[in-house]
Amino acid sequence: MRQLVPSWIRVPVAFFIIFGAVEFFIDSGEKPAFVEYPAVLLFLLLVLLILIAIEAIIGALENVMLHKLDEAGKARFLAEKESTIKFTWLKETYQKLLGQKPIEEETEIILDHNYDGIKELDNNLPPWWVYSFYISIIFAAVYLLRFHVFNGYTQIDELETELADARIALEAYKKTAKDLVDFNTVTVLTDAADVKAGQAIFQSNCVACHMADGGGGIGPNLTDDHWILGGGIKNVFKTISEGGRSGKGMIAWKAQLKPAQMAQVASYVLTLQGTTPANPKPAEGDIWVDENAPESAVPTEAIETKTNDVISVE
Ligand code: HEC
Structure with missing residues (x-):
């Protein structure tokens, strides 16, 4: 060996x-x-x-x-x-790829010209070069036909496929990385498992001030449609994450709960809406209306009338 x-x-x-x-x-x-x-x-x-x-x-x-x-x-x-393997074939192949005459045979290919004592060898082009050149010609022909004659996909198409792939990958990633949510991206979790997990978090962290049924105590009643800090999943998530007004007793829970857990407990809090707690605390804050949801409900006539009004004023 x-x-x-x-x-x-x-x-x-x-x-x-x-x-x-x-x-x-x-x-x-x-x-x-x-x-x-x-x-x-x-x-x-x-x-x-x-x-x-x-x-x-x-x-x-x-x-x-x-x-x-x-x-x-x-x-x-x-x-x-x-007897050690010398890998002569390696050297030979390399020599062949260069296509040069060995030094001993150079006299055969030396040109007659003599430029101030500098003579020129008429070596063949190296085969690696010649064949790469032929391949590039074939490539160019195929390319020309495919993309300029038969209108293959364009760079825009390519970009769009890549973007679509990226969007799918992003969705998949978001599913595995639930902790990426914040109050801008959070949505109501309706999955029973999530709501159950939210309930468990609520029981162990929140009942002291909000009561087990959400009726309120130190903290406000979470079952009515009045909110001090805003209702809807985004506001509720934000209140839980960032805390209430200072000095009121509602701390920022982001130090203790993960974003996914805050989304769960926020979703659970919203399930309490409209339930009847044993000792409900009087409503505090304002009735909250979602400004984003009824976007389609904004009467278009109203806007039109307005434009008309402006025109008539002019
Ligand atoms: C130490 C008592 C205390 C604990 C524990 C507590 N809260 Fe609060 N919570 C409050 C108080 C007080 C407020 C009112 C804050 C304000 O007025 O700014 C409040 C407000 C809220 C609000 C907003 C209510 C509104 O009307 O806008 C939500 C939602 C809420 N808490 C959820 C929770 C959740 C979920 C937990 C558990 C993770 C929790 N709270 C734990 C005291 C508490």
Whole structure:
């Protein structure tokens, strides 16, 4: 084995086998283990150092051995080393790709011109260059036909598909990342599990001031349609998250509850609307009307009349 494969192949191969094994057996989530855990990176570097050190030691030992051998022994040893794979085909392929005449044959292709002692070689164009050029011509033809003759997709189409994909990905992400909500984006959660979770949060954090049935105590009645700080999911979420007016006793719960939990408890609070608590606290604040929901209900005639009025005034 040692005689067959040169060390510049042996070290990387051994290293990548160990590297692969490490990545395979260590569960590091999406990132590779050596990125996730610095210790793994250190370990791999150490392995690499050790592998190189082993090669260096073996090389040194061989040299010492060579000095101790008699002539016949030396010859045998060197012959064995000769059998190392030399990868001549690699060199040959490279040579072919360049398409140059070897230096010995250059006299055949030297041009007659003599520019102040500088002569020119008439080498062929390197095949890698020529074939890349042909491929680019074929590519151009196909491209021209596809996009300019048969009107393939445009960059705008491409952008739109990408945007659509991104929108889908964003929706999917929002579903998994419920804690992304804030009072601008929150919507009423109607899922029974969410409302139940909200109820549990309410029982353990809020009943002291709002009562178990939401009838109110230190805090206002949450079952009526009067709100001090505004009703609707967005305002309720905001009140829970940011707290009430200072000195009133309603703290900002964002320090203790996660956004998803605040959305749950806010949704639960809204389910209390219209229920009849045992000891309802008198209504405080104003009747709250949603300004956003009845957008379509804004009478269009009213606006039109107004414009007409303006015109008639002029
Ligand atoms: C220490 C007592 C206390 C606790 C605990 C408390 N609140 Fe309050 N809450 C109040 C007070 C007082 C107000 C009125 C604030 C104001 O007037 O600015 C209030 C107001 C509110 C309002 C707005 C009512 C309105 O009319 O605008 C909501 C919604 C609310 N609380 C929900 C909750 C939720 C949900 C919890 C539990 C996570 C909770 N509160 C815990 C005392 C409390």
